[in-house]
Amino acid sequence: MRTVKLVTELSGVSVRTLQYYDEIGLFKPSKVTESGYRMYDDDALEVLQQILFFKELDFQLKDIILIMENPNYDKNKAFKNQKKLIQVKRDRLNDLLNLLDKLVKGEKCMSFKEFDMSEYYNALEVFQENHTDDEIIEHWGSVDEFNKMTEDFKSKESEIAQMAIKQYGSIEKYTGAMKKNLNNFSDTMEQLNTLKDNADGYVRKSSEMMTELTSDLSKNPSSKGVQQIVAKLINAVNGTNEFVKNVDFGDNYWGLMSELYLSNPAYIEVTDKQYGDGASKFIGEALKYYCENMSNAGKV
Structure with a gap:
């Protein structure tokens, strides 16, 4: 049996971290003495080793708990996968x-x-x-x-x-976002189904704001009035849509949307048909200006 101090020296994991792991049910001591000291045997240290491999691969603690508490969890299979990923x-x-x-x-x-x-x-x-x-x-x-x-x-x-x-700015950030999205997948799908159930209201609200935005295509897309409408549109999407809140679309989501309105033939054709010739370019330029000049722009 090893004390907390010895486990800390051996693993590099701090005493406070070991206490926290115990509190959340991730890593518990093999026994607690009558004096309240935590003691760890070799089996416990093997568990800690597995946890540290998962952490090295940027798994969140709550996900490590779910994986290791799964009745079908296979330690050797996990080691093989961890080796491959590392x-x-x-x-x-x-x-x-x-x-x-x-x-x-x-x-x-x-x-x-x-x-x-x-x-x-x-x-x-x-x-x-x-x-x-x-x-x-x-x-x-x-x-x-x-x-x-x-x-x-x-x-x-x-x-x-x-x-x-x-x-997302980099492959690393993209991968991190996708891992987060996959970890939240079940909740996200439930929210997406709710969004589908309320699709009529959501589409109507979006259409109303887009109609307001494109009501006068002769305006300067960077003008204060237009930018206020853009801010309202972005805040409405970011603030009220639970699906969007739960999914990491990357820091440059709205910047990418502006590019689609400016250069994607399919977007241009559909948008111009619905809101008038030049509407897609107008929306793209308005979004681009907002992302490049307004604080907190482009974040979902």
Whole structure:
């Protein structure tokens, strides 16, 4: 048996952290003496080791608890998955360090393979492993459809990576957001279903604000009046839509939307048809100005 102090020295985990893990039910001592001292045996230290591997991979504590309390939790399988994920993380960091070495030396190196999507694909695999087939089938129709979605992502890796960097700033932030979204998946789907149930009211409210925004296309998109309407539109979406609140769309979500209105043919055609010729360009420029000049713009 080891005392808290010895476990701290061995693992590098602070006494306060061990106490907190005990409080939330993540990692409990093997026994507590009559004097109130926590004691840990070798089995407990193995559990702590597993927890630290999950933390190294940026799993949240609440998710580690759910995973390790799952009756189907397989320690050896978890070790294999953790090893694979840490190897990917190591290789990615090595690639980034090599790229930085070249850049420090003044070499021109327009390489983006270092910003790969491997960690995101692994997050999808972990999601599938920690959810039953029934849950997968409920939201994707079949396990095959979920696998097909993953393969489609892999086949479009370059386009998705470019979108991720534009919308989230980096592949790392994109992966972090997607992990969060996957962890909140069940709650998000419930909220999405609620949104569908109230779709008529939501669409009507959005349409009214878009109509107000495009009521006079001769105005300057950066004018105070137009920007006030843009702020109202963005705040309405960000503030009242529980689905949007629960999903991390990235810091540049509204900036990306402005690009779609300015350059995406499908957006331009549909928007101009509904709100008048030039409406898509007007909306895009108004959103772009808001994102570039107004505080807290572009955050969902």
